[in-house]
Amino acid sequence: MTDVPTVTLNNGVEIPQLGFGVFQIKPDDARDTVLSALEVGYRHIDTAQMYRNEKQVGEAVRDSGIDRSEIFVTSKLNNGVHTAEETLEAFETSLDTLGFDYLDLFLVHWPMPETRNYVEVWRAFEDIYRSGRARAIGVSNFTEHHLRRLHTETTVVPAVNQVELHPYLAQDALRAFDSEHGIATEAWSPIGQGTVLGDPVLVRVASEHDRTPAQVVLRWHLQRGDIVFPKSVTRARIEENFALFDFELSAEDMAAVSALDKGGRIGPHPEDVN
Ligand SMILES: NC(=O)c1ccc[n+]([C@@H]2O[C@H](COP(=O)([O-])OP(=O)(O)OC[C@H]3O[C@@H](n4cnc5c(N)ncnc54)[C@H](OP(=O)(O)O)[C@@H]3O)[C@@H](O)[C@H]2O)c1
Known part of the structure; x- marks a missing residue:
């Protein structure tokens, strides 16, 4: 089986750099799709309370x-949760729904800066972490500004920051900030939900390597150090997105893909989600 490299988080926990995302996988399809991904070799699953498929992810793992210890599972706190008490309850509900006694990584899904005191929520995350039932805690969709606030007002540095990141939104400044503060960057929508794949540069690089544009984009992420978890319900694509470890992009290829950055988001700006 292919050895997927791991990234060591700021508390020593190892996370497989390539995982499988389950956003928009319908609950009825999620068990079988995740089983397929595990069969192909993925050992890292990225779900969320919001995706409504935690139950099926847990079933697939079982x-x-x-062994549960060989699969890294992430879930994320829903946006409707506002207080520390609700956060602790929501974490219990995630564990119950997954049927697990611990999570590998629990994330604050969105900061929601206007409607939620995310510092209070983060303090509850620190309690969860100290209880040992989440091996690591982190955030998602946090900007530099939100991270600075956590840095000044709380104790545990987030292990990861999961943000929209693909060739059209390379997030160089935020990645540099994360890295300076010991936070690993995870790339959501790593292939831009398919929107980047027709780009002529990606098509050219792919044909030079006899690979697909999706493989080139995912390889670009891996070589620059991003943690990725492409989603697909299609078995052939699940396999394609895992076949990344027998070719390498040159420095020139890397630069050509990086030059596609145009600050182009497919999702909302984190300040606008409230
Ligand atoms: N934290 C957050 O706020 C947040 C937000 C969005 C996503 N995420 C996480 O990031 C994961 C990945 O992002 P995503 O699901 O939005 O998008 P993505 O992985 O960039 O793209 C998924 C889309 O691309 C298609 N696709 C997959 N592999 C392909 C290939 N090799 N060739 C052509 N098309 C391909 C899929 O189609 P089929 O499924 O039809 O094959 C699907 O429509 C999510 O599943 C979730 O875990 C987190």
Whole structure:
């Protein structure tokens, strides 16, 4: 089986750099799709309370016959949760729904700066972390400004920051900030939900390597150090997105893909989600 590299988080926990995302996978399809991904070799699943498929993710992990300790599972706190008390309850609900006694990584899904005191929520995350039932805690969709606030007002530095990141939104400044503060950057929508794949530069680089544009984009992420978890419900694509470890992009290829950055978001700006 392919050895997926791991990234060591700021508390020593190892996370597989390539995982499988389950956003928009319908609950009825999620168990079988995740089982497929585990069969292909993925050992890192990225779900969220909001995706409504935690139950099926938990079932797939159990039904795979693979030891729970060999699969890294992330979930994320829903946006409707505002207080510390609600956060602790929501974490329990995630564990119950997944059927797990611990999570590998629990994230604040969005900061929601106007409607939620995310510092209070983060303090509850620190309690969860200290209880040992989340091996690591982190945030998602946090800008430099939100991270600075956590840095000044709380104790535990987030292990990861999961943000929209693909060739059209390379997030160089935020990645540099994360890295200076010991925070690993995870790239959501790593292939831009498919929107970047027709780009002539990606098509050219792909044909030079006899690969697909999706493989070139995912390889670009891996070589620059991003943690990725492409989503697909299509078995052939699940396999394609995992076949990344027998080719390498040159410095020139890397620069050509990086030059596609145009600050182009497909999702909302984090300040606007409230
Ligand atoms: N924290 C957040 O706020 C946040 C937001 C969005 C996403 N995420 C996480 O990031 C994960 C990935 O992002 P995403 O699901 O938005 O988008 P993505 O992985 O960039 O793209 C998924 C889309 O691309 C298609 N696709 C997958 N592999 C392909 C390939 N090799 N060739 C052509 N098309 C391909 C899929 O189609 P089919 O499924 O039809 O094959 C699907 O429509 C999510 O599943 C979730 O875990 C987090």
